[in-house]
Amino acid sequence: DTAVSQTPKYLVTQMGNDKSIKCEQNLGHDTMYWYKQDSKKFLKIMFSYNNKELIINETVPNRFSPKSPDKAHLNLHINSLELGDSAVYFCASSSRTGGYEQYFGPGTRLTVT
Amino acid sequence: DAKTTQPPSMDCAEGRAANLPCNHSTISGNEYVYWYRQIHSQGPQYIIHGLKNNETNEMASLIITEDRKSSTLILPHATLRDTAVYYCIVRVAGNTGKLIFGQGTTLQVKP
Numbered sequence: 256d257t258a259v260s261q262t263p264k265y266l267v268t269q270m271g272n273d274k275s276i277k278c279e280q281n282l283g284h285d286t287m288y289w290y291k292q293d294s295k296k297f298l299k300i301m302f303s304y305n306n307k308e309l310i311i312n313e314t315v316p317n318r319f320s321p322k323s324p325d326k327a328h329l330n331l332h333i334n335s336l337e338l339g340d341s342a343v344y345f346c347a348s349s350s351r352t353g354g355y356e357q358y359f360g361p362g363t364r365l366t367v368t
Numbered sequence: 369d370a371k372t373t374q375p376p377s378m379d380c381a382e383g384r385a386a387n388l389p390c391n392h393s394t395i396s397g398n399e400y401v402y403w404y405r406q407i408h409s410q411g412p413q414y415i416i417h418g419l420k421n422n423e424t425n426e427m428a429s430l431i432i433t434e435d436r437k438s439s440t441l442i443l444p445h446a447t448l449r450d451t452a453v454y455y456c457i458v459r460v461a462g463n464t465g466k467l468i469f470g471q472g473t474t475l476q477v478k479p
Binding site for chain 1: 400402404406409410411412413414417453455459464465466467468469471
Protein backbone atom coordinates (compact mmCIF):
# COMPACT_ATOMS: atom_id res chain seq x y z
CA ASP A 256 0.00 0.00 0.00
CA THR A 257 3.01 2.28 -0.40
CA ALA A 258 1.83 5.71 -1.50
CA VAL A 259 5.05 7.03 -3.03
CA SER A 260 7.73 4.50 -3.85
CA GLN A 261 11.24 4.94 -5.19
CA THR A 262 13.71 2.50 -6.68
CA PRO A 263 16.42 1.80 -5.92
CA LYS A 264 16.74 2.67 -2.23
CA TYR A 265 20.52 2.68 -2.44
CA LEU A 266 22.70 3.36 -5.47
CA VAL A 267 26.49 3.20 -5.45
CA THR A 268 28.25 4.01 -8.68
CA GLN A 269 31.45 5.44 -10.08
CA MET A 270 32.11 8.88 -11.47
CA GLY A 271 31.20 9.25 -15.09
CA ASN A 272 28.45 6.66 -15.09
CA ASP A 273 24.82 7.29 -16.04
CA LYS A 274 22.06 6.21 -13.67
CA SER A 275 18.30 6.48 -13.25
CA ILE A 276 16.03 6.67 -10.23
CA LYS A 277 12.37 5.77 -10.56
CA CYS A 278 9.38 7.08 -8.66
CA GLU A 279 5.77 5.94 -8.64
CA GLN A 280 2.76 7.19 -6.71
CA ASN A 281 -0.61 5.49 -6.29
CA LEU A 282 -2.40 8.44 -4.70
CA GLY A 283 -4.00 9.69 -7.88
CA HIS A 284 -2.07 12.96 -7.63
CA ASP A 285 -1.43 15.14 -10.64
CA THR A 286 1.87 16.72 -9.57
CA MET A 287 5.21 15.10 -8.79
CA TYR A 288 8.51 16.49 -7.57
CA TRP A 289 12.19 15.66 -7.19
CA TYR A 290 14.17 17.00 -4.24
CA LYS A 291 17.85 16.67 -3.36
CA GLN A 292 19.06 16.51 0.25
CA ASP A 293 22.77 17.03 0.57
CA SER A 294 25.15 15.99 3.34
CA LYS A 295 24.24 19.06 5.37
CA LYS A 296 20.61 17.90 5.30
CA PHE A 297 19.51 20.87 3.23
CA LEU A 298 16.47 19.86 1.19
CA LYS A 299 16.08 21.59 -2.17
CA ILE A 300 13.54 21.21 -4.93
CA MET A 301 14.88 20.30 -8.36
CA PHE A 302 11.93 19.63 -10.67
CA SER A 303 8.19 19.32 -10.73
CA TYR A 304 5.74 17.92 -13.27
CA ASN A 305 2.02 18.47 -13.47
CA ASN A 306 0.16 16.08 -15.74
CA LYS A 307 3.40 15.27 -17.54
CA GLU A 308 4.22 18.96 -18.04
CA LEU A 309 7.39 20.43 -16.49
CA ILE A 310 6.35 23.29 -14.21
CA ILE A 311 9.36 23.72 -11.93
CA ASN A 312 12.90 23.57 -13.25
CA GLU A 313 15.35 24.93 -10.71
CA THR A 314 18.98 25.73 -11.37
CA VAL A 315 20.16 22.18 -11.85
CA PRO A 316 22.99 20.95 -14.12
CA ASN A 317 21.63 19.73 -17.43
CA ARG A 318 23.15 16.34 -16.64
CA PHE A 319 19.93 15.85 -14.68
CA SER A 320 16.92 15.07 -16.83
CA PRO A 321 13.50 14.25 -15.43
CA LYS A 322 10.96 12.27 -17.40
CA SER A 323 7.30 11.75 -16.66
CA PRO A 324 5.74 9.03 -18.82
CA ASP A 325 2.39 9.46 -17.08
CA LYS A 326 0.87 11.17 -14.04
CA ALA A 327 1.85 8.36 -11.71
CA HIS A 328 5.53 8.18 -12.61
CA LEU A 329 8.45 10.57 -12.50
CA ASN A 330 11.94 9.33 -13.22
CA LEU A 331 15.26 11.08 -12.81
CA HIS A 332 18.14 10.32 -15.13
CA ILE A 333 21.62 11.56 -14.29
CA ASN A 334 24.43 11.58 -16.86
CA SER A 335 28.15 11.70 -16.20
CA LEU A 336 27.83 11.38 -12.44
CA GLU A 337 30.11 13.52 -10.28
CA LEU A 338 31.18 13.23 -6.65
CA GLY A 339 28.99 16.22 -5.78
CA ASP A 340 25.90 14.36 -6.92
CA SER A 341 26.14 12.15 -3.86
CA ALA A 342 23.01 12.87 -1.85
CA VAL A 343 19.61 11.53 -0.93
CA TYR A 344 17.02 12.13 -3.65
CA PHE A 345 13.37 12.32 -2.63
CA CYS A 346 10.36 12.05 -4.85
CA ALA A 347 7.06 13.61 -3.76
CA SER A 348 3.56 14.03 -5.12
CA SER A 349 0.61 16.31 -4.48
CA SER A 350 -2.74 17.33 -5.86
CA ARG A 351 -3.54 20.81 -7.08
CA THR A 352 -7.11 20.38 -5.94
CA GLY A 353 -6.17 18.82 -2.63
CA GLY A 354 -4.26 21.63 -0.95
CA TYR A 355 -0.81 20.89 -2.32
CA GLU A 356 0.21 18.72 0.64
CA GLN A 357 3.19 16.81 -0.62
CA TYR A 358 3.69 13.16 0.17
CA PHE A 359 7.29 12.02 0.03
CA GLY A 360 8.88 8.75 -0.90
CA PRO A 361 11.48 7.01 1.28
CA GLY A 362 14.40 8.45 -0.66
CA THR A 363 17.23 7.08 -2.78
CA ARG A 364 20.70 7.39 -1.32
CA LEU A 365 23.12 7.95 -4.20
CA THR A 366 26.82 7.53 -3.53
CA VAL A 367 29.28 8.41 -6.27
CA THR A 368 32.83 7.10 -5.80
CA ASP B 369 9.66 34.12 -1.65
CA ALA B 370 8.82 34.61 2.01
CA LYS B 371 11.50 33.35 4.37
CA THR B 372 10.95 31.61 7.67
CA THR B 373 13.03 31.70 10.84
CA GLN B 374 13.02 28.86 13.32
CA PRO B 375 15.16 28.06 16.37
CA PRO B 376 17.75 25.44 15.40
CA SER B 377 16.89 23.08 18.24
CA MET B 378 14.46 22.48 21.08
CA ASP B 379 13.94 19.90 23.80
CA CYS B 380 10.66 18.64 25.14
CA ALA B 381 9.78 16.18 27.89
CA GLU B 382 7.82 13.13 26.83
CA GLY B 383 4.10 13.58 27.44
CA ARG B 384 4.32 17.36 27.50
CA ALA B 385 3.21 19.73 24.78
CA ALA B 386 5.85 20.76 22.27
CA ASN B 387 5.47 24.31 20.98
CA LEU B 388 7.54 25.05 17.92
CA PRO B 389 7.70 28.72 16.87
CA CYS B 390 8.21 30.13 13.40
CA ASN B 391 8.61 33.68 12.16
CA HIS B 392 7.49 34.60 8.64
CA SER B 393 7.27 38.38 8.76
CA THR B 394 7.38 38.85 4.96
CA ILE B 395 4.49 36.50 4.22
CA SER B 396 2.02 37.69 1.58
CA GLY B 397 -1.73 37.66 2.01
CA ASN B 398 -2.28 34.64 -0.23
CA GLU B 399 0.60 32.50 1.02
CA TYR B 400 -0.02 29.48 3.21
CA VAL B 401 2.07 28.28 6.14
CA TYR B 402 2.96 24.58 5.96
CA TRP B 403 4.63 22.36 8.52
CA TYR B 404 6.51 19.20 7.70
CA ARG B 405 8.77 16.98 9.73
CA GLN B 406 11.56 14.61 8.85
CA ILE B 407 12.32 11.73 11.11
CA HIS B 408 15.87 10.50 10.74
CA SER B 409 16.59 8.96 7.33
CA GLN B 410 12.95 9.10 6.24
CA GLY B 411 11.17 11.26 3.71
CA PRO B 412 9.56 14.47 5.00
CA GLN B 413 6.05 14.04 6.35
CA TYR B 414 3.26 16.58 5.96
CA ILE B 415 1.80 17.72 9.30
CA ILE B 416 -0.58 20.64 8.81
CA HIS B 417 -1.08 23.90 6.96
CA GLY B 418 -3.10 27.09 7.33
CA LEU B 419 -3.77 30.53 5.89
CA LYS B 420 -5.31 32.73 8.57
CA ASN B 421 -7.28 30.63 10.98
CA ASN B 422 -5.96 28.22 13.54
CA GLU B 423 -6.03 24.63 12.38
CA THR B 424 -6.09 21.28 14.14
CA ASN B 425 -5.79 17.74 12.91
CA GLU B 426 -4.97 14.38 14.43
CA MET B 427 -1.27 15.17 14.53
CA ALA B 428 -1.01 18.77 15.68
CA SER B 429 -2.45 22.24 16.01
CA LEU B 430 -1.32 25.31 14.12
CA ILE B 431 -1.72 28.73 15.69
CA ILE B 432 -1.22 31.69 13.33
CA THR B 433 -1.02 35.19 14.77
CA GLU B 434 -3.55 37.74 13.62
CA ASP B 435 -0.95 39.68 11.63
CA ARG B 436 0.23 36.34 10.14
CA LYS B 437 3.84 37.20 10.82
CA SER B 438 4.42 34.18 13.01
CA SER B 439 2.96 30.81 13.84
CA THR B 440 3.34 28.01 16.38
CA LEU B 441 3.05 24.30 15.80
CA ILE B 442 1.77 22.46 18.84
CA LEU B 443 2.23 18.75 19.41
CA PRO B 444 -0.12 18.27 22.37
CA HIS B 445 1.48 15.19 23.93
CA ALA B 446 4.95 14.63 22.56
CA THR B 447 6.29 11.10 22.37
CA LEU B 448 9.78 9.81 21.67
CA ARG B 449 8.65 9.09 18.10
CA ASP B 450 8.09 12.80 17.57
CA THR B 451 11.84 13.42 17.69
CA ALA B 452 12.53 14.89 14.26
CA VAL B 453 13.45 18.00 12.29
CA TYR B 454 10.40 20.24 11.93
CA TYR B 455 10.17 22.57 8.96
CA CYS B 456 8.02 25.65 8.79
CA ILE B 457 7.47 26.64 5.16
CA VAL B 458 5.63 29.42 3.41
CA ARG B 459 4.28 27.97 0.20
CA VAL B 460 5.19 30.06 -2.80
CA ALA B 461 2.14 31.78 -4.24
CA GLY B 462 0.97 30.34 -7.54
CA ASN B 463 -0.13 26.94 -8.68
CA THR B 464 3.12 25.01 -8.72
CA GLY B 465 2.99 23.86 -5.11
CA LYS B 466 6.64 24.84 -4.73
CA LEU B 467 8.03 24.50 -1.20
CA ILE B 468 11.28 26.06 -0.04
CA PHE B 469 12.70 24.20 2.93
CA GLY B 470 14.87 26.00 5.48
CA GLN B 471 17.06 24.49 8.16
CA GLY B 472 14.16 23.63 10.45
CA THR B 473 14.06 22.97 14.19
CA THR B 474 15.48 19.75 15.56
CA LEU B 475 13.07 18.66 18.28
CA GLN B 476 14.44 16.21 20.78
CA VAL B 477 11.80 14.55 22.94
CA LYS B 478 13.34 13.22 26.13
CA PRO B 479 11.99 10.56 28.48
